[in-house]
Amino acid sequence: MAVVGEARKNDGRLPALSAPRFVGRDGELNTLRSALERTPVVVLVDGEAGIGKTRLLREFLASEAERGRRALVGACLELRVPYTLGAVVDAVRDGVDNVAGLRLSGLGGALRPLFPEWADELPPAPEALEDATSARHRLFRAFAEVLGRLDVALLALEDVHWADEATLEFLLFLVSRRPQPVSLVLTFRRDEVPSASLLLRLASRLPSDAHLVRLTPGPLDVAETVSFVSSMLGGGYVSKEFAGFLHARTEGVPLAVEESVRLMHDRADLIRRDGGWARRRLERIEVPPTIRDAMLERVQRLHPDTRTVLYAAAVLSGPVDFATLRAVTGLSEERFAAQAAEALGNGLLREDRAGQWSFRHSLACDAVYDAIPAGERRATHLRAGRVLERWPLAPVAQLARHFRLAGDVEAACRYTEAAADLCVQSGDVATSALLLHSLVATVPLPAGVLVGLVTKIQFQALSGSDPYSAITEALRSALAGQALTPLERALVRFQVGRVLMVAGEIEAGRREILTALPHLSPGSAETARARVLLALPLGNARPVSEHLRWLQEAPPLTQPVASLDRLRLSVERAFALLMLGEEAGWAAALEIPDDVLDPQEASIVAIGHTNVGEEATRWGRYDEARTRLAKARTLAERHQLLDYLDSIASSRAHLDWFTGAWSGLAERTARLVDDDGGVRLKDRCEASLVAGLLQAASGDREAAKERLRFAGDDDQQRIEAAAALAQLCLGDGDVEEALRLTDQLAGTVVGGGLWSRAVEFAPARTAALVAAGRIGPATDVVNALEGALGDRDAPAPQASLILCRAILAEVDGRLTDAAALFVRAAGAWEALPRPYDALLARERSARCLLAQGRDEAGLPLLSSVAQALTELGARNDAGRISLFLAGRGGDVLAVTRGRGRPGYGNRLSPRELEVARLLVEGLTNRQIADTLVVSVQTIASQVKSAMRKLDVTSRTALAVRVVESGLVVGQPQRTLYDE
Known part of the structure; x- marks a missing residue:
């Protein structure tokens, strides 16, 4: 005491x-001044929270103001749902009294929705555009015109890591224009920049002639x-x-x-x-x-009314005018003025622009918000919502947040749906999904409302590895705690099952859907979709015929179905048919449109093309797969469906593995696998499968096994992962483990007739049974595959069947037949093309020849295979053959040369061969570049290299030569070559 x-x-x-005092930043300040003396530059100031980025910027701006140079300043706010172009709008609004004297062109009318207070001074609104991208580009041009008319030398935006996508796109737009209309100074926290943010592109992919300066203030x-x-x-x-x-x-x-x-x-x-x-x-x-501890203790020492002011400012979470802040506190004008003055005097709040109040630091705002007692926090959010409702232009995203956190279910639902719809209309499907997800995951909702909202959530657009658990928990809570009719219970249970299946919990999802189905209306969209989901051959082993019955015996739709639901059903039905190996699926896939203008439709169509691309890969229709994935990527980029790009990238990586386009593939898959916070498990598993296959081919067997085991966590990858693991075990001589791995899935793939998943599995299972001396069961596997496959136009499974027949012929001692069958299999693989599998088949053919004593044919063939495997990057297989050849006195020179980057001599590399195939189809360099997702310059270089190797002087001659030589199957399309 x-x-x-x-x-x-x-x-x-x-x-x-x-x-x-401003301390320790003289060097950074001088760098800023020097940089901005030049032609327009981009200055990126990054650093952790509290490091002094804002202070550095303000000191610099103060010196610029003394020199008479005009600058506009805005700040991106830490909001769950950022305002579209909010920081740019604030910067322009704060820097301009009115626009009457600017004499804007007709473009200025595009600014009306963002500046309603200037409606009388702006030109008339231009004609509405259906394409969201075009509308956004017009808006960017309007902003650029305003900056030019204002003679602004510098646009400074703070905390750009919180910027919305539109703001980042606008910044990219500015720096890409020549001349660059204004210098930019952007502050951000690098560790809070999302992995898919356009800010990373701004920081790393500026035009070559742009002037970039990076500043990273360090600690004192x-x-x-x-x-x-x-x-x-x-x-x-x-x-x-x-x-x-x-x-x-x-x-x-x-x-x-x-x-x-x-x-x-x-x-x-x-x-x-x-x-x-x-x-x-x-x-x-x-x-x-930490700053949080300091803030909380300071706040607790304040007068209760002062805390109320701070609580209101923290709940509003951004700059706010005096009148709004007072209204949210609920204090009288006199009491508010006194306590607000105390908050300003203590340095907790600042009046950072005329009439706008905010915390001095975002961390301080966070600390105060966390300290608000739960009951008072809900009451403050409710007051905030009711105050903002009275604004002339209601901020629906903010209202959705406030009423959700206040527990006002009806208002939260109304404004969340309104905000989500606005996001969709502007092409922002991801934010729409986030808004709906946040509401469903945090607010107990009536069952009918809950079902409607969950149906609208586009899970694919949500970042993070698990956006599903909170939704299933909310649905189950409704089942357990609400009095529901049988139909209502069925609708909720169906959604539980659907979300579980999307999350990869296939059997749990199927059980829920099977329980719900008898109580759903027979002719409803829900019933139709439930049957499609049950038709998907995922989870435990079932005959293909059982899955098909769900589609074949489906009752016709008798209830009205929204166009969006019809599109979704069409896409999902095509996917199910292709998974089940039905050629009717290709006709159904043709009904998927190539392009749509509506963002919600675009999200469904992008998923549809991705799924069809995956199935085309499994069927061996690689051109179809490449085309579908390119369409999906185009839609995803056009409509800013950024979270879809990972799924497309993992599917493309899988395709590139098969086609031998291995250059850079390990790096691409590693990025997807290692991002466990932002990439969905399904996509990480598919990328891990490809990574494991690459590691196995290069000789890193233990790492390969780890990757392949992880890939098996996903239902759609586990069959191929198990097959690859079994092949590794056979290579190690562990026949029992190879049998165990394939035993688990034989009922699904072979017994159930799921031939579309048998391409890799059937050879692995056959080889394991043969190695165990179980020739009869091995023959049964091959016969079952042949019976299920029939004469379907599925090149990859047909090639796999030939390979299986060759394995049986070899073990049966029919070496001449086996050698011929392995050659046939190699030819079938090459036609796809699948160069790695083709080379392995040729290796087995050579070994059959050697077993017959035909060394003069077998040894050269084996040597050429080893060289080709080395060039492809399959060093493990090449090394195995090299050791064998050394023991037989064969030519190992080709193998031992294979160090470092592979050389192809006068042979086309796998990527050059792929370019040649597309060239034969009549594609231009630009179209080939878009298809292969590389630059036009890269394609031009590869075309020239191919022309040199094949000794031709024109694209037409190249196309004719590769067709005549058998490297590519097709008829040259002469009309597009000599471009």
Whole structure:
């Protein structure tokens, strides 16, 4: 007690704290000044929260203002759903009194929705455009015109890591124009930039002639910390011990240093000692290690009304005008004015522009928000919602958030759906899905409302590895806690099953759907979709015929079905048919449109093309697969469906593995596999499968097994993963493990007749049975595949069947037949093309020849296979053959040369061969580049290389030569070659 009393008596002797001096940033400030003396530049200022990015920018802007250079400044707010172009709108609005004298062209009318207060001064609104991308581009041009008419030298945006996609696109638009109309200074926190953010493209893919300057302010050192703290204490001396303590606990982050000093000042933990400032009782004083701790203690010392003001500001979460902030507090005007003045005086709030109030730091806002008692937080959100409802232009996204957190279910649903619909209309499907997901996951909703909202969620557009659990929990809570009719229960249960299946919990999802189905209306969209989901051959083994019955015996639709639901049903039915190996699926797939304008339709169509592309890969229709995946990517990029790109990328990686386009493939798959927070499990598993196959081919067998086991976690990849693992086990001589791996899935693939999944599995199962001496069961596998496959136009399974027949012929001792069959299999693989499988088949053919004593034919063939495997990147297989040849006295020179980057001599590389195939189809360099997702310059280089190797002087001659040589099957399309 005596200690506390002494501290309180010393309060009066503590100096009032001042704002800290600008310390330790002279170098950065000079760099900014030098950079912006040149032609328009882009300055990127990145650093952690509290490091001083805002202070650096404000000091620079103050010096620029003295020189008469005009700058516009905006800030991106930390909102769950950012305002579209909010920071740019604020910057223009704050920098311009009116636009009447700017004499804008007709483009200015596009700004009307964003600046309703200038409606009388802007040109008439232009004609509405159906294409969201075109509308957005027109809006960007209008903003650029305003900046030009205002003679703005600099546009500065803070906290760009919170920027909406439209703002980032606008910044990309500005830096791509020549001349660049304005210099940009952007501050952001690199560790909070989403992996798919366009900010990364802005930082790494500027035009070659753009001027880029990067600044990364670092923490203060001890000497700078001394100067910083001294400036807050009226210039007094600060002991080195004190400064060292502060620096160690705050890591030199200026904001943390400042708030720690303020807290110690409030606690009277600062004393004079030996002519300088020090800490009282070193061993007992706990200085807060984070800014959050400092803020919360400061807030608790304030007057209750002052806390109410801070709570309101934290709930509003961004700059807000005086009148709105007062209304949200619920205080009288007199009480609010007094307590708001205290908040400003304490440095907690600032009036950062005329009439706009906000926290000085976003971390401070977070800390205060977390400290609000739950009941008061809900009440404040409710007041905020009711205040914002009265705005002339209702901010529906903010209203959705406030009413959701206030627990007002009806209002939350109304505004969430309105905000989601607006997002969709502007092409932002991802934000729409996020809004709906947040509502469903956090607010108990009536069953009917819940079902309607879950139906609208586009899970594919949500980032993160598990967007499903919270939704299934909400649906199950409705089942357990609400009095529902049988139909209502069935509708909720169907949604539980659907979401579980999308999440990969196939059997659990099937059980829920089977329970719901008898109680759904027979002719409804829900019944039709339930039957399609049950038709998918996923999960436990069932005969294909059982899955097909769900489609074949489906009752006709008798109830009205929305066009969006019809499109979804059409897409999902085509996918199911192709998975089941039905050629009717290709006719159904033709009904999927190539392009749509509506963003919701685009999301369904993009998924549809991706799924058809995956199935085309399994059937061996690689051109179809490549085309479908390209269409999906085009739609995803056009409509900003950024989270769809990972699925497309993993499917494309799978296709590239088969076709031998292995260059850079390991790096692409690693990015997908390692991103466990942003990439869905299904896509990570598919990428892991490809990564494992690459590692197995290169010789890293243990790493390959780890990747393949992980890939098996996904139902759609587990069959191929098990087959690859079985092949590795056979290579290690572990026949029992190969049998065990394939035993588990034989009932699904072979017994059930699911031939579309048998391409890799059937040879692995056959080889395992043969190695175990079980020739009869192996023959049964091959016969079952042949019976299920029939004469379908499925090149990959047909090639696999030939390979299986060759394996049986070899074990039966019919070596001549086996060698011929392996050659046939190789030819079938090459026609796809699948160069790796073709080379392995030729290797087995060569070994059959050697077993017959035909060394003169077998050894050269084996040597050429080893060389080709080396060039492809399959070093493990090439090394195996090399060792064998060394023991037989064969030519191993071709193999031992294969170090470093493979060389192809006068043979076309796998990628050159792929380019040639597309060239034969009549595609231009640009079309080939778009298909293969590379630059036009790369394609031009590969075409020239192919022409040189084949000794031709024109594209037409190249096309004719590759067809005549048998490298490519087809008829040259001469009309497009000599471009």
